[in-house]
Every structure is written in C-alpha cells, then in structure tokens.
Amino acid sequence: MTAFLDIADLSKRFGGLTAVNHVSFSLGRGEVAALLGPNGSGKTTVLNMISGLLPVSGGTITLAGRRLTGLPAHRIAHAGVARTFQLVRVMPSLSVTENILAAILFRTGAPSEREGREEAQALLAEVGLDGRGAEAAASLTYIDQKRMELARALAARPQLLLLDEWLAGLNPSELRIGIDLIARLNARGITILLVEHVMDAVRALCPRSVVMNAGKTLADGATADVLRDPEVVRAYLGAAHAVS
Numbered sequence: 001m002t003a004f005l006d007i008a009d010l011s012k013r014f015g016g017l018t019a020v021n022h023v024s025f026s027l028g029r030g031e032v033a034a035l036l037g038p039n040g041s042g043k044t045t046v047l048n049m050i051s052g053l054l055p056v057s058g059g060t061i062t063l064a065g066r067r068l069t070g071l072p073a074h075r076i077a078h079a080g081v082a083r084t085f086q087l088v089r090v091m092p093s094l095s096v097t098e099n100i101l102a103a104i105l106f107r108t109g110a111p112s113e114r115e116g117r118e119e120a121q122a123l124l125a126e127v128g129l130d131g132r133g134a135e136a137a138a139s140l141t142y143i144d145q146k147r148m149e150l151a152r153a154l155a156a157r158p159q160l161l162l163l164d165e166w167l168a169g170l171n172p173s174e175l176r177i178g179i180d181l182i183a184r185l186n187a188r189g190i191t192i193l194l195v196e197h198v199m200d201a202v203r204a205l206c207p208r209s210v211v212m213n214a215g216k217t218l219a220d221g222a223t224a225d226v227l228r229d230p231e232v233v234r235a236y237l238g239a240a241h242a243v244s
Ligand SMILES: Nc1ncnc2c1ncn2[C@@H]1O[C@H](COP(=O)(O)OP(=O)(O)OP(=O)(O)O)[C@@H](O)[C@H]1O
Pocket: 014, 017, 019, 037, 038, 039, 040, 041, 042, 043, 044, 045, 046, 086
C-alpha cells in the first residue's frame, strides 16, 4: 500500500524529556491501525503533532503527499485531519446541535441555517444521537458526550480520523456499539489511527498495530503478532496495562 499518512523520523522534546524519539510509520489510505504502548510512551504526543496542536522537534508528517509539519492546526484540519481527545471536549453551554453546527461552520465558512441543521441531524444519527439535538451538551452522559465529540470530528469530513482512547470507559454493550461505529466509518473510506488501551477493541478493529515504548517504536505489524511479541508483552507488563 502506498503511504497516505507518512510519519518520518518524528521527534518531540519537552525541555530535557524526549517524549517521541525518531518515530517512523505510515498508514495506507483506508487503513485502520492502532497506536499502542504503555502510559507515557508518547502516543498522544504523536497525535498532537499530527493534528498540529504541538510543533514537532524533528521529522516530517505528510498526508497524501502534502507536508503537514509546520502548518497551523486549522490548516491541518482543513487538509482533512480530525481528532477526538482523551478528555472529551465539548462546549457545555451549547445544545448538542449547536456543538455540531460550530464544527460544520468551521469547515464551510457559512452554511445556510437549514443545511447546517440537516447536516447536524444526519451526523447525530450516524453516531447514535438521533433526536437528541436540542439537549444541553452538559447534560449528556459520558458516552453520549463521546458520541457528540465524534460527530464534531466527522463534521470536518475528515480523510484521517485520530481517536485518542475514544472507547475508554464504555461498558461492554457500549463498547460493542462503539466498535461497530468505528468499523462503519472506516468502511466509508476514512483512514483511522486509534490510540487505545482496550485490547479487545484493537483486536476487533485493527489488522495492524504500531507499538511505542518510552518514545520509540517497539513494534509494527499484524496486531495478533505484535501483541504476542515478547518485548511488547514485557513493556506492557512493566506498566499499568497488561496486554489482555
Ligand atoms: N505538554 C507537555 N509538556 C511536558 N511534557 C509532556 C507534555 N505532553 C506530554 N508530556 C510527557 O511526554 C511523555 C509522553 O506523554 P503522552 O501523553 O504522549 O503519552 P501516552 O503514551 O499518550 O500516555 P497515556 O497512555 O497515559 O495517554 C510523558 O512523559 C508526558 O508526561
């Protein structure tokens, strides 16, 4: 597969700490892959650099041959990259629909009120929040806030979706729904990179996984093989999350 997202020799230093240390991997268009690793291994920092939230200290990131490194976050978003955050970010004082409309507005500049609301409605249906648009965002349960955050990301019509522990904290039935939703988005052609500690979800969704440890790439390959790799098992067992 030719690289759609190409991460080459990527590094990030915070003062004396090297959080990401010469990491390289690439994703093919339409691929869904996991970025794994114990706590503090640098996964979120990689997502932050891809989405332009943090400048890189070294290396390059390209999407469909276009260099993203050095672009501000809003330009990267317009180039087709959307993400969710580990700690859900919503605008609590607005309604659910208004939260989505804000994201649509960011993409389009100025949709007509009717078109914007129709699109918001369709996005809410897609993430399982059909008919919930009038509710206050702050009143949503945790999973519903996550759904709404995903709808906001989808409002950008991304080519690449970065999910930072989007499935964390869901109960088993919610997890099933979440996995199906991610699989559906991928089937629609969205390339997905997910940082995830829920290994059942990783196994179900991601044929391929990249594993980081202490800022470096430890493994990159078929998920089943990677999760059996003794070095990966050791890295996880030495940390809070065992590979279970
Ligand atoms: N803005 C920042 N300033 C200073 N240090 C940071 C910053 N962001 C992350 N770090 C440090 O960089 C290292 C990697 O953090 P990062 O959040 O990328 O890890 P992670 O693999 O996503 O962990 P987790 O699974 O717990 O989310 C950690 O030591 C963290 O404390």
